[in-house]
Amino acid sequence: MNQEGILRHSATRLLGLIPTLLVLITIAFFLIRVAPGGPFDGEKILPPEIRANLDAKYHLDEPLVQQYFRYLGQIITFDFGPSFQYKDWTVNELIARGFPVSMTVGGLAMILAFIVGTLIGIIAALRQNTAVDYSVMGVAMLGISIPNFVVAPLLILVLAVYQGWLPAGGWDWSIQRMVLPVVTLALPVIAYIARLTRGSMIEVLHSNYIRTARAKGLPGYLVIRRHALKPALLPVISFMGPATAGLITGSVVIERIYSIPGLGSYFVQGALNRDYTLVMGVVIFYGVVIIVLNFIVDLLYAWMNPKIRYDEVQ
Amino acid sequence: MALLEVRDLRVQFETPDGVVQAVNGIDFDVHAGETLAVVGESGAGKSQLVMAIMGLLAENGSATGKAEFEGRDLMQMSAKELNRIRGRQIAMIFQDPMTSLNPFLTIEKQMTEVVMHHQGLRKDEARAHAVEMLRAVRIPDPEERVKQYPHEYSGGMRQRVMIAMGLLCEPDLLIADEPSTALDVTVQAQITQLVGELRDKSNMSVILITHDLAVVAEICDRIIVMYAGEMVETGTVEDIFYRPRHPYTQGLLASVPRLDRLSDDDLHAIPGNPPNLLDLPTGCRFRDRCEKAAEVCRQVPPLQVLDDGCMSRCFIDMKSGEILSVADVPSPDDAGDDPVMEGRE
């Protein structure tokens, strides 16, 4: 593996991320500011002097553009400012509280989805056009057709309320409370990955180099494991980037349903209460997470695909 | 006993438009040390013939018949038994070197796995063997190149690798499916020569599938000519080139542009198009395109066999050149129990 090539590749990619970040921040900033109503409008009517003081303190009386640049300056130092809604907390602190929760649920869901999804997809591909294939793919299709917020209440109803096996929600870092949210979150992703893997594996199995491997007298399991697996999984790896974004999106609903104090909940609350800094902070934070993860996926893909790996050198 | 004896091999495919009979009853033998050419247009069934023997047919394909290799019928073998023969006693190389090697594995891995699996060699022994083989097929600097990936090789070099890979276990039979078709003309010659040389060194038998008669003339001993899934003529290279009996063979030979006969004549072509296997003419399958077609050709032509082993599936008598009438055709009873004299429909 050529060190220089990989480094150069990474550096170029990293630089490209900056404009993306900027656009992200700018759009989020101006959008939330355009919204009618401000952070202090919902509560009891404040006397004008106190109101003026508050506005001054949070720089809300400055021209919008100036607020923007002030905000950018803060961002560079990773300071997302104080929350308007939760008066005693800064946004950084809130993110630090919420993110580990979201990350645990999301991360576990991702791992579960990858393992189960690829397994199912490979089995379906190896038994193409049989009953196994059709039923597996039918269930997978169900997975992408039933929204989280339909599955979740059903699961809660059956597993928690009727059977009492698992708690219906809440969060205390215990395994029991993790099961339902992780599984619910993972389901649609499992389905996508299963379909993707199946399609990819079928295509790989029809390629000429698999024919060559068979002609060499290699037994079936070796042909699959050594020759078909890696090429078939490449598209799945690529999908991990968008899959993460999807998981983050899904988490908003999951956290609502299962009453999990994650970042998604903070976001929705913040949006409804016009907590500018919190909303901005979460959006940027998630944006960065997605960008970084996409970047890692990119590198992973390049590493796995010899053509890209070695072409960079040339 | 011949190395490979194929009897009444039929291959068919199920397609949305109906059942396609790609190979319709082929018989032939391959003897030890012999190089057999299978010649015909695209779609004649040449590739499907060998794919069936090797057990590599697509999912919608099925084959019947016998293919006895060293006495054992390949068509009846389980996958496990076939795997002991493939790559070890029978090797196959394919038409398309650009896609026939796994782009995600090094050449070393793809070559060593053959000997490690079939002959139980250790990794270092296998590697040494692979390097030797690469040297034999004239890949420059084999110790370095063996560690590379396929996309770092040119098309001609990849085909050499395929050949090297096929010969690693010193197979008794090498099946080469149009090995040089996808390559440049100059490289074609090199590959063909290489196959010939390697064959000479080891007394290996070769089945060479090609539509290029020049290649045939270079290294082959006998030829089978196929048309629309059937064998229409067979004989030694000399027989076919100097005394072609079947009009199709004659047409093929006449179509080859010649340097020694410069003339202003148009290039000779066999009129018409390759047949649609779903809609074949009754009787002789070639009669729509045959310059010598006669009324009798609406019947199924007999397979004439000469004493020296030459065969022709035609109504034109091999010795006299005259058109046989149906009455002249020996009935199956006269032919005794020789299966090749049976007509079929």
Add this chain to the structure above:
Amino acid sequence: MNTPADVHIDDPGAAMPQPEDPFAAAMAEQDIPGRSLWVDAWHRLLKNRAAVISGIIMFVMLLLVIVGPMLSPWEGDFTDWDNTASPPNFETGHWFGTDAVGRDILVRTLEGGRISLLVGLVATLVSLAIGVTYGAIAGYYGGFTDRIMMRIVDIIYALPFMFFVILLMVVFGRHIVLIFVAIGAVNWLDMARIVRGQTLGLKNTEFVEAARACGVDHKDIIRRHIIPNLLGVVMVYVTLTIPQVILVESFLSFLGLGVQEPMSSWGALVNDGAQDMESSPWTLVFPAMFLTVTLYCFNYIGDGMRDALDPKDRA
């Protein structure tokens, strides 16, 4: 192919064409009737049982949501105080039961279907319009224009889009037209990428080159070569986008940011139903079923269309 029958009479060196040419006759015998790409694809689609069944179900669904509420004795916002929170019951005429305030679930579900399907269709059209235009321009002009335009798409693609939709809804309120626009505006990216890819590929194909060599001008090339070849891929994506959009709208409704009362969509109904699911599960089950079946069917149809137009995908 030059059979003797094709030879032009004016050519001095040519033989006179035979009145009954055996070769030409034999050739004609063998001709297979040609099939256009669309007819071929249609036949393949019809062989896909899942897609056909889904299509029929969708057709029935459409009929139901359009005509159903008109046939029902109840109106969506009519509260039947005698029958609040009652389970499905043929006698009372509430075939799907009622919710907590006595509204008929069947009618609510069908009317919700109107909204959900409408949002699906319109938002998809919005994203179609934006996506196809954007992609076609980028693909056709290529070069610098293309790179810039695609760079923009890359940037937007990296943004957590759901969050933006939520932001948009919060900022601008919950007007239904806004929902169309918000979802469509965020969803056009995939379509743009696909269309751009296709256009790029088509632009460089040999038949377009040949058309240019024959002097066909840009307009006609776009009309006769590029657009028909785009249609297939676009159709597949439209069919696959509709369920995505319906899903997004459902998410929004679930979060309380979707269509406003008294309009209701399947997502809002499911949200309401989820709250009462222990006591009156029918309020959840019926809208959920309709939503799921719709998404399921659209996905199968979309898949079927993709396989029909590009069979090698399915092998």
